[in-house]
Each structure stands twice: as structure tokens, then as C-alpha cells.
Amino acid sequence: MKKPELLAPAGNLEKLKMALIYGADAVYMGGKAFGLRAFSDNFSHDELKQGITFAHSLNKKAYITVNIFPHNDDLPELPDYIKSVSAMGADGIIVSDLGVFRIARQVNPALPIHISTQANSTNWSTVRFWQELGAARVVLARELSLEDIRGIRQKVDIELEAFVHGAMCMSYSGRCLISNYLTGRDANRGECAQPCRWKYYLMEESRPGVYLPVLEDERGTYIFNSKDLCLIGHLPELIESGLNSFKIEGRMKSVHYVATVVKVYREAIDSYAAFPDAFRVKQEWLEELQKVSHREYTTGFYFNKTTEQDQIYTSSSYIQTHDFVGLVKEYNPSTSMAIVEQRNNMKIGDEIEIMQPGQENFTQTITAMFNDEGNPIEVAPHPQQMLTMPVSKPVSPYAMLRRQDPRRTRL
Structure with a gap:
């Protein structure tokens, strides 16, 4: 085939x-x-x-x-x-x-x-x-x-x-004019404001300013x-x-x-x-x-x-369970050390999952990190900070480090 x-x-x-x-x-x-x-x-x-x-x-x-x-x-x-x-x-x-x-x-x-x-x-x-x-x-x-x-x-x-x-x-697709009508931003020229993701209430014509939820929910409804x-x-x-x-x-x-x-x-x-x-x-x-x-x-x-089951009415938020925290730039097989570019705050003790092209994912705990001067650090808080850390299995450039955050499942 x-x-x-x-x-x-x-x-x-x-x-x-x-x-x-x-x-x-x-x-x-x-x-x-x-x-x-x-x-x-x-x-x-x-x-x-x-x-x-x-x-x-x-x-x-x-x-x-x-x-x-x-x-x-x-x-x-x-x-x-x-x-x-x-x-x-x-x-x-x-x-x-x-x-x-x-x-x-x-x-x-x-x-x-x-x-x-x-x-x-x-x-x-x-x-x-x-x-x-x-x-x-x-x-x-x-x-x-x-x-x-x-x-x-x-x-x-x-x-x-x-x-x-x-x-x-x-x-x-291509026939929605809501963005153009509400914001003046033309979706057909690349400027869609995505008003279909906004929260809406119902207003009765003879009672301007009195907003009623379309569903009985004080937060309104995301009907589009x-x-x-x-x-x-x-x-x-x-x-x-x-x-x-x-x-x-x-x-x-x-x-x-x-x-x-x-x-x-x-x-x-x-x-x-x-x-x-x-x-x-x-x-x-x-x-x-x-x-x-x-x-x-x-x-x-x-x-x-499509039916009502294909819409979301309670929130326009995204579901997200994992944070992308680092990108592997280099790996030294003789020392099992990886040079990683930080993409989100991470610290010693974090359990991370490493994903890489064509390989199975694996998890490990961050046991040590070193800054670009070779000094040990406890936390990497700076965006795109370069650091070195041990990895439990070989990794390739472009491998991604991510961390589960059980406290945050929605943005």
C-alpha cells in the first residue's frame, strides 16, 4: 500500500x-x-x-x-x-x-x-x-x-x-463572519479573533442591558x-x-x-x-x-x-496535563549527560518524561543540574537557560522534557 x-x-x-x-x-x-x-x-x-x-x-x-x-x-x-x-x-x-x-x-x-x-x-x-x-x-x-x-x-x-x-x-470553514462583524477583523484575510470561543449571554430586545444565560449557568454558555x-x-x-x-x-x-x-x-x-x-x-x-x-x-x-455532543458549553479552556520544560541540544554518551535548553521552570526532584523521535518515552527524576559555568544549581528558572543534567537513557537532539502537573489540567 x-x-x-x-x-x-x-x-x-x-x-x-x-x-x-x-x-x-x-x-x-x-x-x-x-x-x-x-x-x-x-x-x-x-x-x-x-x-x-x-x-x-x-x-x-x-x-x-x-x-x-x-x-x-x-x-x-x-x-x-x-x-x-x-x-x-x-x-x-x-x-x-x-x-x-x-x-x-x-x-x-x-x-x-x-x-x-x-x-x-x-x-x-x-x-x-x-x-x-x-x-x-x-x-x-x-x-x-x-x-x-x-x-x-x-x-x-x-x-x-x-x-x-x-x-x-x-x-x-471559510464562511464564518462573526469575527468580522463583532471586531472588524476579517477571518478570510488571516485575522480571526475566534469569537466562537467567547462566552455568550442572551439579551431580550425589550430589556436592553438585562443579560440572561442561555443555559441556567451563572457563567454563561459557549454555544459556538x-x-x-x-x-x-x-x-x-x-x-x-x-x-x-x-x-x-x-x-x-x-x-x-x-x-x-x-x-x-x-x-x-x-x-x-x-x-x-x-x-x-x-x-x-x-x-x-x-x-x-x-x-x-x-x-x-x-x-x-454533528450534534450538541460535538460542542462544549461549560468553558472555552484547553485541557492540559503536561508542561514542556526542556529541549535537548546535545548528548554525551561517555558521561550520560545532556545539554538542555530550559523552556519552563524545573528543579531537582522533579519527575520528568523524555520524548524523542522514533523512540519510546521514558521517565526519570532530575537528580542534578549544572549551569553553563559548570556550577550545580537547584532550580532552572530562566527562560531558555542552558544547563547540563544526567539522563538515565541515551537521548538525541530535539528530545523533549515534560513534567506532569496534577494541579493544573486546564489553562
Whole structure:
């Protein structure tokens, strides 16, 4: 069988490297303009080039998001931007708008174009339309069922991509105007304020200023707040449906989130490919996906129409049980010592879990730490402080240290 591509988000250069090192086949990233994540770090011109070069050094791919719905004043700089990312060796661009598609084909007819989920491709005729125009891939709308995807696959001969994990919109992706209406920030130009996650009360027209909870809860209700998508338990059906690429949402998520989710899906896809008939969902995969910052999980539209069970009404908080506290930079096998960059306060006596690419996790207690001058320290409180510490098993660069915090399960 041909394994589907595992496509990961890259909000900055560090996240890009972590995603690829932890097992993604490709990443998608945005420059400082023309993408739909205006508030992620995004990439400068030089960083885009570095990211593409790094991906290619691992024989992996990098796609650039150009998926805004542009207005006239967005267009003058667009041709040069597409020329630039094309010259860098980008493996494709992701677009939503026919005008952007037209300009891209004029600038470089050979540049692969992927049609964003924002274009709302919900049927085979739409997908075939993009195929006939020369698109290389269509990212299907999140609102499709697995049966819909199978039906599209039977009618078209083009790469198909779909989301398998991450945040969901409460509206059809790309068709929600709440942010624009309430804040003036246009979601279709990368500036969504996520008002679907806000708390709401009901006000009766003849009683202005009297706010009533929609549910009988003094905190109000989060009536638009969708659960997060998670399809780790349904990979066989997804693979057999004919999807070419499995996409993880989250360019604004943390390094810990990206590495953990990618590692889980990498292991699951490889496990199914090796022994399809014996595939089972491992408990440790489910546990790993609970450790990253997330909302409660749902399978979205894949197996049934969404109901009230796919929304969260009590809080807009994320669930989080583990803190990312350190990143391994180097390891000395002769001394069993690791050089670690601190990412969160940690101290001697903390029990930590160490996760690394392609290896099983292990736990240990921090028994000693030394600062960059070689002096012993009890606690590492300074952001990105470099320290040396003994580890109980060999580790590789980019291994991550995390610590469970039983006192805090919600942000």
C-alpha cells in the first residue's frame, strides 16, 4: 500500500524542524503576508528559504500558504511573492481564491497548486473543476463525511487531502463572519479573533442591558465552541478511502503540541502499513494526545452529522496535563549527560518524561543540574537557560522534557 502523506503545521522555523524530525512527511507554512494565520509567528523571506532547504535535506516537502481571499490592494505584490517562493523551491502553494490561482498559473505554470479547505470543496464536481484547471491537490472541506470522501475519490483523479486532527470551526470553514462583524477583523484575510470561543449571554430586545444565560449557568454558555477533531482511532477507514494526505491543524499551536501529535500519527500510520490486518489503536497513543493542550475530542463530520455532543458549553479552556520544560541540544554518551535548553521552570526532584523521535518515552527524576559555568544549581528558572543534567537513557537532539502537573489540567 502507498502510505498517505502526514502533513504538519509549521508556525515558525523551530516548529517546522520539530514536525519533520518527529515524523511528518511534509509541512505547510506561511510568510508574513497572504496566509490565514496573521497572528502566528510566520516566516520571513530568509526563514521560508531555510525551512524549504531543511525539509529538502530530509527528502521531505514544504508547502506555502497563499490562501487569503484578497482584495484589490492585496494583488500588486502577489506575483513577486509567488515568484519568490517558487524560486526557493517550494513544493507547492495552497490557495483558496480563483484570482490567486490565475496569477500563480501565469507566474509559474509548473508550480503545484493545492486548493485550500477554505475553498469549501464539498462535492466531486467542484473537485473535478479544480482538477481540470490544473490543480495538483484539493484539501477537502472539513464538513464532509467519510462516505462523501469515498464518493469523491471514485469520480476524480487528483490528490485529496483532509484534516485528521486539530481545532474545528463552528461554521463551514471559510464562511464564518462573526469575527468580522463583532471586531472588524476579517477571518478570510488571516485575522480571526475566534469569537466562537467567547462566552455568550442572551439579551431580550425589550430589556436592553438585562443579560440572561442561555443555559441556567451563572457563567454563561459557549454555544459556538466546537470540540477538537481526533481521528487516531479511524486510520484504516481513512487510508482505505483513498486520501493522499492527512493534515494536522495548528500553525499557532506549541512546539510540544506539534511534535507529540506528529509522533503519534506517524507511529499509527506506520503500524497500519506494516500489519494492516493486525492494526489496533494503542492506549499510549490515546494517552499522548491527552497530554498536549487540546479541547475534548470529536470525530467531527466523518461518521455522522454533528450534534450538541460535538460542542462544549461549560468553558472555552484547553485541557492540559503536561508542561514542556526542556529541549535537548546535545548528548554525551561517555558521561550520560545532556545539554538542555530550559523552556519552563524545573528543579531537582522533579519527575520528568523524555520524548524523542522514533523512540519510546521514558521517565526519570532530575537528580542534578549544572549551569553553563559548570556550577550545580537547584532550580532552572530562566527562560531558555542552558544547563547540563544526567539522563538515565541515551537521548538525541530535539528530545523533549515534560513534567506532569496534577494541579493544573486546564489553562
